Amino acid sequence: MHTAPSPVPQTRARQSGLALAHVASPAAWRGALEMRQADPTVALALRVGFATMVALVGCGLLGFTDVAAFAALGTLSSAFLRYEPYPRLAPKLAVVVGAVIVCAAFGAALGALGLTIWTQVVLLSAAGGLAFWLLQAFRITGPGAAIMVFAAAGAAGFADTAHDVGVVTLAITVGAVFGWVVTMWPALLHPHAPARVAVARALAAASAIEAGDDASESAARHAVSQAREVVALTPRRRVDEHTRELFALIDAAEKVVDGRSRDSLDPAHRDFAGLAADLRRIRADVRPPSTTEIAGIEALRPDGVFREGVRRVGDRSILLDVARLTAACLIAGLVAAALGLDHPLWATIGALTALQGAHYRHTVQRGIQRVMGNVAGAMIAVGIFAVEPGYWPLVIVAIVCQTCGEMFVTRNYAVAQIFITTVALVLTSLGASGGAAVAATRVCDTLIGVAIGVLVAAATIKREDQHHLAA
Template sequence: MKDPLRSTSETQAPPRPSFELRALFSFRKSGPRLPVACRAAFSIGLPVAIGWAVGDVSAGLMATIGALTSLYASDRPYANRAWVLAGIALSFSVIVTLGVWAQQWPVMAVPLVVVIAMAATFVCHSLRIGPPGAYMFTLACAAATAIPVPVDRVGWLVLGGGTVSWLVHMSGALIAPRGPETSAVAAAAQAVARFAQTSGIGAKDRPRHEAALALHDAWAALVTFQPADGRTDNALTRLRALNRELHIIFAACVSADDSLAATPETLAKRAREIGAETRTLGEGVNDVQVPLGRLRTSHLLLENLTLYSPASGVTMRVGIAVAIAGAIGAALSLERAYWAMAAAVLVLHMGLDWARTLQRGLERTVGTLIGLVLAGAILAVHPTGLWLVATLMCLQFLIEMLVTRNYALAVVFVTCIALVIASDDHALRDPAVLLWARAIDTAIGCGVGLLVHALFGPRGAPVSLHQQIARTLVTAQTALDHVAAADVTSDEALHVRRELQHGIFRLVTSYEANTGGFARDPAIDERMWPTVVATQRLGYKILAACWSIESVGSSSPAHLAREELANVNAALSKLITAVHDGTGPITPHELSDFLKDEIRDLSDSLVPYRSTPARGTR
């Protein structure tokens, strides 16, 4: 099974993100979206249907703001999802109430939207909450500043829509109580099988990283997002055991140990079998040792609560853009200036690099312009009653099916549904006025968002790539001490293992931030890609040793003698200094077989470059 380590000098850096017009006409691969689309369609249709049944369609349309709750937490286990969705539904209710309340003091409208947009962006970016992220919270607040509805009524209507969405979202628990956890483990099994199949070839860096991410997500579902009281059942215990076995298979593939009888084909086959076993869970097993899962919410928030963190940078840009877009709307007396503020947030809130931000702005603008034509046709027909319900459900279904495949096409239907809801079930005497206003507001918002990103966009990661590599290697040294002592399951060891995994993931995001933004010299960071890959290989090898020791005990072949540990630590210390100072390759001490290839490969990959300390790292 031994696979000669392919030098990272042969590893080509991933292409820098670029602006592509063809993305407007192509479809990306996507995971299953049908359950999400059906759930979103019913969540938005039911409040309107209830409003129609009681003779108040306008109230039903207002409640659809709360129905936006359905767009979040789709991958969370149901016990955790219940609390998250309840918090989101309540947040929408409070935000909309504040927006309507601010109508009494028009001068407060823009500052309120700025505060809500910044708070939502910081939380969503810090906790890695994917699309729609902060956008929907900002849109709800901004729209509420222009909705003519009593302040004492609107909060209850929105909360009612959120309650309907909560019930629809949670209905899956009646059919498959452990469905999200099962899906996460099945996805990890597929990723590990792909990695095992490529472990005998040379190009295994990307499959290995994808498998590690999938396993990390699975442990988050199985550990992090489970109730704090530690309650388990037969299905959860069994899924944890299966995922632990997957991680041991992953470790075996990383180690490529000759002492293992299993071939890559055998390991890949077993990983696929585990994926199949998730569909028919048998009897449970005794509780197994599990990792700590994803970093806790409080840790992630505190980690980003610094001036130069990525979340703080995105939050600052969103705040500036919303303030400018709102000021322009007020200066031009735009009737629906909230569209401009929402469009600015949409362009910026994900914290993308310049190329992808420009791409997002173009897709939003083109999709909106085409959507205005379709919206005009729908408004001219003016569907009412159950036809209105069916129209909204179809539009929401199409949005969710398309948003991960072709964003511009999804925006076509986003524009339609927004305008149909904004019409408040009234026939418009002059729809062209509304459509023209939407076009102007979108152009202003996207333009402001792009301008703010161009002026205040990141000039590289807040922690330089050299610094991030050095930090990861320091954590690797600490993890090695636990490997040498065969102490990999104590609380301290589990925290170190999690921090090392977290550091490996951050290497990629740091690299992308330096090469995709307005870095002073992105070519230097591009030459660092082999060092990034070599550091990942070394980190994964140490983590694999931890899993090996955990599975077979202190007799693991990864166990280091004291002298061997000293030599490895000395070599790593030299590498850390070389990386930090930006010097070239080093000559490591005589090393044992464990990590010898990884350390030499890392040394050979070093790019001479005298770096300056990163901001905030002293």
């Protein structure tokens, strides 16, 4: 007797089919090419570029050019957690520093033990999943676990002896700790900067509410809640008149979200666009007179970073994301290894980067952007390698490209990837022979990783994920 198939598999198959069809849709490619507005980026980009410069120049002057790339890679800890309030930034960034060091040391140990590339792919895919799990649990934003896996892959290729393991670990430790110091230094000069950005976002979101649009209202409420939490994290000794004014601006935004007219607000608080623009100018303090009192600021402060992170470690949704990301990394790396590519772990990184997306549409968009950026960046790197530059010209290229990449990463990931790919290939060439072959391998590995990442994302797409259909 013929039995009709269950509707659940049909629904899953149809949902995955629609997800895959989105890859070829005009909306996906338009989204990949869109240049978005962003919060202040120049100061942050210069910070990361400065950290990279100190690492590369310092290693060059001291004669440690063979491990300069690892020191520079460690300084990328400074690229994490943009706009995070400093009391939360310090412990979260310490988690990043520790993860980078542990992954690099682990990768170096694999290389020193002489394990096969197949074994390295398996173990480093697992390490990538664990790093992703850690970052998700502690809500750590930024380049993601790809940095940890890249550090581990590079270390595995470099280390042949126990001495090499020690040298690599020391170099990346120095770089990562310096990145932490560079990131925390502005807390002494501009302690209100993260709070100002959060309030500017709240004002912009409240101003963008459209009548009858539940999505824009929900987004505005979230932005207001986040701003209140960030300002509440202002250290006690830093609570001043400006802190009170920031709370007053949050109250004004919340009133608009609740449906009240701006005409009911204090005249100094009605120009949301102008106030948001002023607040985003980190170096210009806005201090209009205010008599606003802060009630119960202690009650507004969220739980500690580690307590919150430990609570989220067992979150089922995070565990499911970890499982599919690890599987995609493993498949991509094994496929690249089976094809005989020289750097199969780059395919693992490609899959990992794609699946770091917040939802499926973001995954596809990031995948497209990564491929486009890698192709363009590889072509630039080939041109650079063709003139056979020495160490110092490559250092200049790496510093400039790292800074430019950070300027564009929140505006358009494809443009940022052009610079990031160039930096990655330049750093790779500092410790080994570079050239067109390495650039071509990078592109091939990225294509494999992104393709497998998108396929796994489509096959495991969550039933409630409809972002790609809305697009």
